[in-house]
Amino acid sequence: MRRFAAALWPVMRLRTIMFALLLVVAGLPGVAAIGLRVYENALVRRTEAELIAQGSALAASTALGFRADGVQTDEGQPTEPSDYDDRAISTSIDLRSSAVLGERPDPVPTSLRPDPAALAMARAWTPVVNQTKQATLASILLLDRQGIVLNGRDAGRSLAALPEVRAALAGRSITTLRHNGAYTHPYPLEWISRATDIRLHHARPIIAGGQVVGVVLVSRSPRALFRGMYEDRGKIAAGTAAIFLFLVLMTALLGRTIVRPIEALSQATRALAEGRQADPPQPTLRVQEIDSLIRDFATMASAIEARSHYLRDFAAALAHEFKTPLAGLTGGIELLQDHGDTMSAEERTRFLANMASDTQRLSRLISRLLDLAKADMQRPSDAACDLQDVVVRLADGLGSPGFRVVFNQSEVTARVAIDGAALETVLMILFDNAKAAGASEVSLKGMRSATSLELAVIDNGNGIAPSDRARIFEPFFTSKRAQGGTGLGLPIARALVNGHGGQLELVNSQQRTQFRLVLGFFSG
Template identity: 25%
Template sequence: MRLRNLIILTVIVPLFFILVVFSLLAITTLEENMRSKLETEVEIITHALGTSLGHAMARDTPDSIQDTLQSAFSFHRIYGAYVFNTEGEEIYGLGLGEALFKPEDIRAVVDSGELTGAYRDHDDWTYYSALMPLTTPDGEVRGVLQVNRLNTGVENYSHFISLVAGLVFVIGALGIVFSLWWGFRQFIERPINRLLGVMASVEGGNRDRRAAVQGPEEYRRLAEALNGMLDAMAEKDADIETRRHKEVELERRLHKSHKLAELGVLATGVAHEIGAPLTVINGQAQRLARRETIGDDERARLGRIRGEVERIVEIVRQLMELGRRHNLAKEWHSLDELVATALGLVEDDIERQAIEFETDLPSPPYTLLANGQQLIQVFTNLLRNAIQAGNVSNIRLTARATNTELRLWLEDDGPGIAATDRPRVFDPFFTTKPVGQGSGLGLAMVHRIVNDHAGTIGVIDSSLGGAGFEIVLPLAEPARDPSITPSSSTTFFTNSMNRGSLT
């Protein structure tokens, strides 16, 4: 059942019923009071006249009877006065209503000896008549006095009151109905419909819709509560979405870490197989280059062979580094010193290209527990990656620390990273540089080092307009995987190549 119908049934209908009953009782009580007042007045006048007429009839003087009857009309609204003998015959009378009673009615009053009153209709008029026995001072009943009073004034007055009361009731009822309807529509139905509209809009997918805080206090509080609930839901949804993205990102990074680990295992096996051949090639090329019988052109070609062999060695070494997690030897380092050391390694390239380098680091200088050499490699690789991007004039490094983590942002104003390339920038061998100018292992190595420190790294939109990287390092001691350690193949490969290079 709708609230409006419920209010009609529980409020308006009982209210109207009470008003009708109260009005009827009020009008009935008013009429009864007026009738009682009329009857009392007529009986008092009748008593006053009856006493005088009793003395006049005792003296048997018609003039006294006539004068006494005429004096009755000095009372207001007395319209008839008659004197009858004991047989019911009229002796003298004045005014209206002489034929209201029959002779037997008159004789009944003589027999009873008491004053009686009754309402009688005659010639479309309604009278209230009082009949009183006329007794002499010695107690003898000589006749009956009839005093008549029209009830027309009382009826008109009570009818007028009834009409006024009915009109007031109808107007009041209509006013109450209209007031309740308007008040319900303005202050109940419309605010509720607004709230329902907001709920329907939110249900339809418009999560940004909010209720207007207006109207009566209760609805303002209800709107504020609804908005608070929707804001809390929006925050929860945003938090859930953020966590979902983080979970997807962590899953992607975990998958990448697994791929790197598998790649390291493969690289270890490859290093074991190609270590000896590369050592032989490098040694033989070195011996040939020492002979005096060969020309400069041949010596240059042998030098190129040795360079390419060393390049292969470096690539294999980097692959093995990618594929295993290191037991990090951590010490306390100043972030400012690590950044300054990395900057010193690429300072010549920065000056040569006239690149402006900005830093925004915590003050006082922040210290962190980490492997300093590897973090320097992270900063160096990222700086070189920005320098080699081309058309870069500004590089900025920003750091902020909380109680649980350190966040670093390295940004440049270069051409940036295409959206299609962002998911693959940390993949081994992925590079946008021409063939022979990059191995595609620099960012992969950065990713591995950050993972070794139990941190995360990702590509962001740079405020400078170019490429941007965000690094998050936990301040707590990261967990280590003791199952992954340097392999004997790695040691063998490294030692073999060292021996070859010294041959």
């Protein structure tokens, strides 16, 4: 499963994941609000559909056998719908766009008398109306063609002025929203719902013989949001569980992509600080920033390990280099202390000369070590120098009948990104090594690229033994120890060049010794 997930997981940026997560979190309230409004609107429309169904049934029922001024119900049979009809009742109310009218006014007194036929119909259907009201909790009023109420406590009064009654008397069914002034708010959270204090009023014409003979006025408060939520508590609980599961999954995702790799890196860092093996983590689900951090950690761990090996080997070599002259000094001092009075002047002079030689070697070692330390601490900077000036100055200073530096001025004409003193030290070390190897001539050949100058330093000396080529840049390695060599010249030269962003390496050559010195052009 982990391999499958790793194969499908795209290596994204951390900021992308965080932005997506925050976007989802920021959108959750909006999604919930939209969902709540849509759900509430659906409840209102369902209430409207129920009112339409009740009004239609009552209008059709009361129209049966209706007589008003000689008008009689059609005897023809209505068209029967098919047994299966998936059409829904068409509704028109929308809480977002439908206007909410004021509370329905009370019926007003009128001098008109109710239509006798309509009044007879209302009396006959009173038991049906009462049972329907009890079952549906709706208010049902029957009106004649003049808008006069035929049932209930307001019988004999008129609602003809109501817009919905006028529309129904004109032959159109209509549903309106009105404020419900009698409603109280028993629950503190009902302010969330917009439909708590409104009431739906549906007016439907009673048609007999093609004429409007009365109106059915049905009204009811929409199904309460909180009651609807209670009835649909299972669905709401499932939605809540789905959101919680999503948050758990997002937490697990962030934990696996960010938290766990950082914790593993923390453990590896502690292991590295304690000198133990530090293995960087390999997360299953990868993120670019975490990947970069792991790579940087691995590079740092390798550099620290290499530096640790270097320091350990350097310390061992340093101890060996200091041990020999110190042993000579200690032995000479002991001999002088024990037998100084019985020694001849010649023996005493020889021992003192040996001790002086050991002291000079220690002094050279200390001086070279300081130079190496400075070179190792060298970092790229804006230093620059003219290569030709340095080469000409060294060639003039070292030129003699037995040694010369040969070069073409056009090949060494460049301003390179290295300190002049550092470059002079590097070339002096290479020239001194050539002279120590018996060379009578050192030639410099320059080759340019787009960003750097490659300088070949070639001498005609005795060359370097193949077995020594791999070790010439190791501190304290020298084949001229008897002649006073410290084995620190080439390590210092390479450290100085590397510190200025260049390269110094030995080129494989069968006959002559050749070094390759690469220096970047100064662009300041």
